[in-house]
Amino acid sequence: MDKQLPFDIRDIMKLLPHRYPFLLVDRVIAHEPGQSITAIKNVTYNEQFFVGHFPELPTFPGVLMLEALAQASGIIAALKSGLRPDGGMVLYFAGIDNARFKRPVVPGDQLTLMSTLDKQKRDLWKFSAKAMVGNELACEAELLCVLKDTSKAA
Template identity: 45%
Template sequence: METVFDIKSILDHLPHRYPFLLVDRVVEFEKSKRIVALKNVTINEPFFQGHFPNMPIMPGVLIVEAMGQAGGVLVTQSLPPEKQGNLILFMGFDKVRFRKPVVPGDQLILELDMLNLRTRAVKMAGVAKVDGNVVAEAQLLAAYGD
């Protein structure tokens, strides 16, 4: 997959840092419309120590968080330049569904489509996939501004 935003660019667009940065690369980007990002899931992730020691599964809330972080890059790159430094905060999640577990060794593909971009809020539809299979989906609502 071709890299559109590498990890350095992602760090420029998101306030998250290790161990909470959950996006490794952006492979597709269409301003104000769509983003596709990926997260390489490894056994070294700190949450696998307790979730679960004998059967490591990525927590569903972190899959949704990864979707939100990818969406954060989409939003920051879609705002006018004077608003691009604003913090983006989640307001809610709707229609969240988890379909299959995500385990170490998986490459999580995060696909988000912008449904509505308003003056201070955004709504996106997200799907997370592993090997082409949907593992999670959600609608995300976020606010941004001063």
């Protein structure tokens, strides 16, 4: 993909297989090709999970913060290796280490998603990632992903 920043939702949809309601990256604002990315997730009350998490105190689920970080990391892999949603190869979330949640995220917050590729060995990709709200750390984790050929799926 040879496009100037920022990447909007249409650009992101060319790089990731996720779609509504599970596409959790709204914009890419910076990237070092093959190394790191900074992206945005706008948290709004209109998202379906707020109906039950929690009605009186809506809170963005921590597992979705991790998923948003994994999706941002997937953009690094897509840009580095030429992955495309319809290309028969998908980067799957394979593991999480040292996940920490430091502050609740609520409607109206803007999550800044930052991920750095630490290591790639064959089909395994390891990232260090964090999500910020303003200058406050909301979540951090080490993410492990694996590249799989989906064209051979039954």
